[in-house]
Amino acid sequence: MWGYYFNELIHSLPFFLKGLWMTAAVSGLSLIAGTVIGFVLGILRSGGNKWLKTVIGAWVDLVRGTPFLVQVFIVFFILPEAGIQLEAFPAAALALTNMGACFICEIVAGGLSAVPNGQREAACASGLSRIQQLRYIVLPQAMRTILPPLVGQYVLIIKDSSVVSAIGVVDVTRVGWLTVQRIPEGIMVFGLVGILYFTICYPLIQLSIRLEKRMTIVTTRL
């Protein structure tokens, strides 16, 4: 019986790969959009405008304080009441982007505040504009603190993308859920799902660890 189910599972492998593609699409889209928005929010948050800071801080806190599943449900079920009807895929991408952007905002703001103030003053003294200061002086140095946790955050986004299967996006987890109804070998089916996630996330985690090591070596040498 086990061999039969194994055969069946091999035959439904294309289905899993399709799910993997969906996972890659949702998380890839949110990853890119989240990074862009997160950087903008992070820079604004570490900037001078007090009012803007409070609003962004409150929003980040709200997003960090609630489970991602609840956020997905809010986007998928409540936005239609406000007249914004979204299909499952855009709703998932929107929720994931929002969450990613908030966490990346924290990472960026933390990295920017780690740059000593003297650097900024020196840049100001040599007549660089605010944007030039950011572009040539502050960001390049902050990147050293930002990059390792940023890659770690990408892993979290990919893993959290499994949650959007709850609103019917057919990603790897959803494919596993559908398959297990047909092939009642949970360990085998979700073992495969786990392996698929592992092949994406494990190299990224290793990359994050390597980046962290490299960046700290640079710091101690300075």
Add this chain to the structure above:
Amino acid sequence: MLESFNFRVILAYMPLYLKCFWATVWLSGLSLIGALLIGTLACMMRISRRSLLSRLAGIYIESIRSTPLLAQLYFFYFGLPTLGIRLPEEVTGIVALTLNSGAYMAEIIRAGIQSIHYGQIEAGIAAGLSYLQRLRCIILPQAMGVTIPPLLGQAIVLVKDSALLSLISIMELTRAGQMLTSERFMPAEGFLTTAAFYLLIYYLLKSLSSWSQNRLIYRKSA
């Protein structure tokens, strides 16, 4: 959307919400205790000099960290019955949450232990303390200070992750929101109330975390 917000329904469902709030608290509380135990054990194995133990713990930690919790949850939910193990959903959920969080806790505790200068341990060896004595009297008291803030952060993540238990039909906060959605078709009332309860836990744990951080800084300067 907001002009039709119905507080009366929320009031009518309040007993359910409180029950579910309590369920979330005890489910994540039990998982937290379990995760601390598993995490300490896995960490001890990881840093032990026996390469087999260390390898085993490494496989456990890496495989948990590289796969999403939802896939792990389904793995146990669908996988255990095929092994002939039938557990109530709550137990399955706690097992999955415990094993998931345990891996992260192990890494946090390891970082805390490795933050201690090796000279301290050498001094312990020179003073003739056994391994367990060194652990209890030298390493742990110091490592505690470094690990408690990130452990509380992990506790926040654990509470948020417990929302996924609603997907294997355990009655907890997110499930209450789903019930309001399906019974009364009021997703806004349902999920926003759910989010408010999570935010309550989040702010409690967060203030506990910053309080403990202040205490630690105080201890350092004293």
